[in-house]
Amino acid sequence: MKQYTYEVSLKKIGMVAVDSNSLAAVNSERYKEYIKILYLPKDCSVRVDFSTYFTEFNSLFFISPNQMLSIENVGNDQGYLIYYNRDFYCIQIHDDEVACDGLLFNNIHNIPMTPVPSEESMFIDYLFNEVEKEFGVKDPLQEEMIRTYLKQLLIRATRLWKTEHLGRTTSQKHGEIEVFRQFTQLVEAYYKQKHSVAAYADILAIAPKTLTHKLKKMDLPSPNDIIKNRIILEAKRLLVHTQKTAKEVAYDLGYEDPAYFSRLFTIKTGETPSGYRNKYLNLHPQIR
Template identity: 60%
Template structure:
């Protein structure tokens, strides 16, 4: 496989890039920030997604949304691969009925984007990447649909493995519970800047707030109020670290009219003030 291959037609774009030491500066730059990304990494890699560190102990797939921060901290001995594409090429929201991965592989409430691959699944994943690479090289008139077909297979297979690895068995086997998990996740990700209470999401789901709380308890999930607040805090961390906005500006952006209340919430959730978190993060990054 070449170090980078690219398919581009009109506004549609998909690329495949080798994850090797000489490419790390580019991969960790802003170059791919706007794309949906899938990392396929052998063992021995360390990757930070937002503020969570993931270490690969087996061949693994990591799914990264355009709004997430990604940095490969350590490179393993064997090369990995990065596939990146835009929503014009394949939008998981529009095609949700085909792959049902939104809220699981991408944008999930627990920030669990990693799938570890058993040997037989790693072989199939190698096959899919080889086929995508071959199609790009072939440059045939039908390659766009072929690449999209292989990408869909990758997403469907990964979603099945993700459910086995990250969800309680009872949840993954009950379609109704799984859809509730996904729907709540997606609603929080869309509305967390303005809707901060369980009652807000109960209205969106047309159920009673107590029903949400009971479902979360039955599914062995954190309290729904904590899920909502944790999503707000994650966004606040991103804005503190990756922008120059003040804590007051961030509070207003996240729907809090009282910046002092927001600062207390941030301190309660992280153990640090917004300004303290920013200073600490940038200090560690420099070291």
């Protein structure tokens, strides 16, 4: 298995060639704690959390540490996995420049991937190749060079994701997009503590109706749906990947009344928490 690692102090970044030989390692717990960028050729299938994605073209995937990743099939060509921790590159710190937090990772649509058009593939290939070369360079500038290529990759990927998944929204004023990006950041940070639109609108210093109107104007889901969908996603993760009871899951997600949470989960998924757990684990027995 071809792999590279750079580590100094608490900062760590690595790269793994993704093919049939490395599949077991990539799907293991080895890289779960890291932020991950996956670059795969066509004819691959990837499961992220509870959705499966098929690559018809070269595609980029962006996986947060709390997300579950399983590459179910790899094509004939080699792919790449870059993994790193926040000490090496923190999205929030570089947010003003990269503007990708809330878009590439834990984005508003919960879509962790974007296809790479053929005219962009050459440049994306170049970036991954340069990162691979830099792992072999031992000088004081190595760390900064790797970080520079990573930043270019995030910037280019952000543009691709916005074009692919936001469509005409990208033509909206920057301020409009900035509001929904900040909102999704806040939801990711506080969904366990804050369940109402008013709570987030207060932090953003705008009226709840204004927040709702801004997202509707961009053809995006309502703020309430975004909050509840994030809560339900985490509930599914806890139900499937831990032994916690439905009551414990409810408490973890900030609900003092487990019965209320159970009703919310049933309305959103069509199944009770225990029913969802049993059905999913029966369909995916390898997770047990």
